[in-house]
């Protein structure tokens with residue numbers, strides 16, 4: 001069965017990385033929650049997509065240059081008044097249930113990986129009892145390699161359309177295998193059955209991201225990918241139910 005990952009807690013249904021969206025996701029009939037992490041200036045690990053608060057909240061500034069209190073003071077747009085939460089709080093929301101973590105390690109506002117961040121993330125997940133329910137993702141190959149030195153949990157490479165275009169499938173699969181990665185994730189619009197078969201033949205699991213509308217969710221279900229991320233988890237659950245009911 002194709003797995004559903006609620007992207008940032010279901011951005012189009014609950015706002016971007018909101019506590020309400022994560023709480024709702026924890027109670028849904030799906031398998032994974034996708035989220036992104038950034039460090040604060042004073043060493044907290046916060047759950048937020050962008051490296052800055054500018055686009056998605058009523059505050060501004062780079063999370064890495066703000067204190068935890070300053071980040072928590074931000075109100076998330078279209079998020080029912082919710083504020084950014086920490087990784088530990090996210091763990092508390094999901095610990096009692098069955099939904100697994102799909103943890104993305106983001107770069108900072110300068111596009112570079114945060115220094116000494118990965119070990120803190122892994123240690124926090126372990127301390128909070130969620131490491132064994134986590135798969136890690138990143139667009140950054142070096143971050144994935146760093147993760148590999150900290151944990152044996154599965155790591156997946158998020159492949160952007162330009163990277164796919166430039167490398168081509170053969171070089172892409174080869175690079176993923178050399179880096180000992182378990183899975184690749186392509187933008188749903190760039191995925192097709194031949195690419196999926198190629199990845200699987202190379203020993204890689206195959207997922208897609210950005211399946212945010214009915215057509216793209218349907219494409220992911222028809223392909224039979226391992227997993228897709230979606231900003232509309234409720235819609236995805238309904239469509240998967242219908243798809244299975246149709247015997248597809």
Ligand code: FE
Nearest residue numbers: 034035036104
């Ligand atoms: Fe992400």
